[in-house]
Amino acid sequence: MPKTAFKADLSRAPEQAKIKTHNRWHPDIPMVEMFRPGDEFRVECFDWTGGQITNNDSANDVRDVDLTRVHYLSGPFGVEGAEPGDILVVDLLDVGALPESPWGFTGIFARENGGGFLVDHFPKARKAIWDFHGIYCTSRHVPNVRWAGIIHPGLIGTLPSRELLERCNKREAELIATDPNRVPPLAVPPYADTALMGQMTDKKAQDAAKEAWRTVPPREHGGNCDIKNLSRGSRVYFPVYVKGAGLSMGDIHWSQGDGEITFCGAIEMAGFLDIGIDLIKDGVNKYGLVNPIFQPSPIEPHFSEYLVFEGISVDEKSGKQFYLDAHVAYRRACLNAIEYLKKFGYSGEQAYVLLGTAPVEGRISGIVDIPNACCTLAIPTEIFDFDIRPNASGPTRSVTAGVDVVATS
Numbered sequence: 001m002p003k004t005a006f007k008a009d010l011s012r013a014p015e016q017a018k019i020k021t022h023n024r025w026h027p028d029i030p031m032v033e034m035f036r037p038g039d040e041f042r043v044e045c046f047d048w049t050g051g052q053i054t055n056n057d058s059a060n061d062v063r064d065v066d067l068t069r070v071h072y073l074s075g076p077f078g079v080e081g082a083e084p085g086d087i088l089v090v091d092l093l094d095v096g097a098l099p100e101s102p103w104g105f106t107g108i109f110a111r112e113n114g115g116g117f118l119v120d121h122f123p124k125a126r127k128a129i130w131d132f133h134g135i136y137c138t139s140r141h142v143p144n145v146r147w148a149g150i151i152h153p154g155l156i157g158t159l160p161s162r163e164l165l166e167r168c169n170k171r172e173a174e175l176i177a178t179d180p181n182r183v184p185p186l187a188v189p190p191y192a193d194t195a196l197m198g199q200m201t202d203k204k205a206q207d208a209a210k211e212a213w214r215t216v217p218p219r220e221h222g223g224n225c226d227i228k229n230l231s232r233g234s235r236v237y238f239p240v241y242v243k244g245a246g247l248s249m250g251d252i253h254w255s256q257g258d259g260e261i262t263f264c265g266a267i268e269m270a271g272f273l274d275i276g277i278d279l280i281k282d283g284v285n286k287y288g289l290v291n292p293i294f295q296p297s298p299i300e301p302h303f304s305e306y307l308v309f310e311g312i313s314v315d316e317k318s319g320k321q322f323y324l325d326a327h328v329a330y331r332r333a334c335l336n337a338i339e340y341l342k343k344f345g346y347s348g349e350q351a352y353v354l355l356g357t358a359p360v361e362g363r364i365s366g367i368v369d370i371p372n373a374c375c376t377l378a379i380p381t382e383i384f385d386f387d388i389r390p391n392a393s394g395p396t397r398s399v400t401a402g403v404d405v406v407a408t409s
Contacts, residue, residue, distance in 0.1 A: 002274050005033050006074040008044035014072040021072040022198035024212035027162050027242050030199040031078035040276045046072040047270045048251040053105050055129055059408045062107035063125035067114055068194040071215035075248030076159055079277055082245040087283025088238040091276035095151040095232045097132055098270050104130045104254045106353050107264035115184045117261035126349045126405040130267045142350050143400035147383040148301040149254040150359050152230045157222025158238045159246030168219055188214040222292045228256040233297035239289050257355050258362030265356025303380035309337040312372040326364050329375035337377050345399030353405055358383055
């Protein structure tokens with residue numbers, strides 16, 4: 001087993017830990033530990049909320065979660081010899097759940113607290129709990145399904161440079177200014193009050209927190225990309241922006257569908273990652289790297305049969321035609337799949353959670369045939385314990401009666 005470079009004590013809040021995580025990105029956050037190219041090490045991670053969500057049958061915690069206190073990242077870890085312009089090569093050697101926490105959660109976020117991809121259709125908070133059985137998961141709140149996890153870090157990246165920090169803050173502030181009172185907001189600006197800046201302390205930490213990035217979106221350095229195929233056995237190539245690179249990670253998912261559409265749409269969990277590192281000197285210039293690139297795992301679970309739902313860029317409520325709008329088209333594909341699953345006895349919320357957590361495959365299938373983009377959503381049929389394929393007899397309401405995702409009280 002590789003050396004454990006970061007330990008997550010789930011019995012206390014991340015803010016109370018001796019070696020602290022960070023929930024903001026900033027070039028001056030100190031390295032937790034330095035490694036050499038070729039080293040391997042283990043990193044333990046809190047769930048993305050730092051323990052704000054509990055294993056119970058109420059969605060009050062999802063409704064009330066403080067989204068300024070999320071993405072508690074383990075790290076940053078420095079790499080000797082890494083300089084801006086290099087490529088940091090990261091091998092995800094293993095990913096898994098912590099033995100003391102063999103469960104995960106999924107949330108539909110309320111509109112006033114971030115919402116989700118389909119917030120206009122599902123504006124209220126809901127929660128589902130998932131239990132892990134070896135490589136498989138099941139849920140008492142979403143019955144009649146079982147599948148093997150594609151466990152992956154939702155968030156992994158390198159520290160940004162000063163220039164990149166300022167450039168991204170400027171462009172995101174300009175976007176917010178176009179509609180500053182929008183709910184949910186167009187972007188999340190720096191917010192110092194709840195910033196946890198790793199091993200940075202006192203006035204230096206307070207000043208840095210005022211300009212530090214929030215962790216919600218992905219950016220050029222990686223970050224919160226939520227790519228389900230970034231699983232054990234994957235290799236990632238990150239641009240290096242600061243001396244030492246500063247690799248951090250967290251937000252581990254047991255499973256997720258393409259898009260993570262409920263916002264807290266994966267099966268979120270505390271867990272560990274075993275990491276191997278290497279460097280490609282001057283790699284950014286050699287390969288023209290702007291954002292990270294990666295190789296998927298060779299050992300992901302595979303499914304032999306899918307049911308694929310199409311969507312086009314026509315608004316589902318007004319019927320308005322959009323021009324090659326993949327966002328609208330993917331929303332329609334998701335809504336079409338939800339309506340279909342409801343015919344078998346799932347509630348709309350259960351179907352929504354399924355599309356966020358199950359290993360569904362999302363695609364931009366056509367982006368050239370004016371005026372309609374075509375997006376598709378493929379659901380693996382083997383995850384259900386009944387047949388969801390269309391037939392002449394019509395759908396059978398096979399879902400366990402009286403079970404649903406939990407609401408707020």
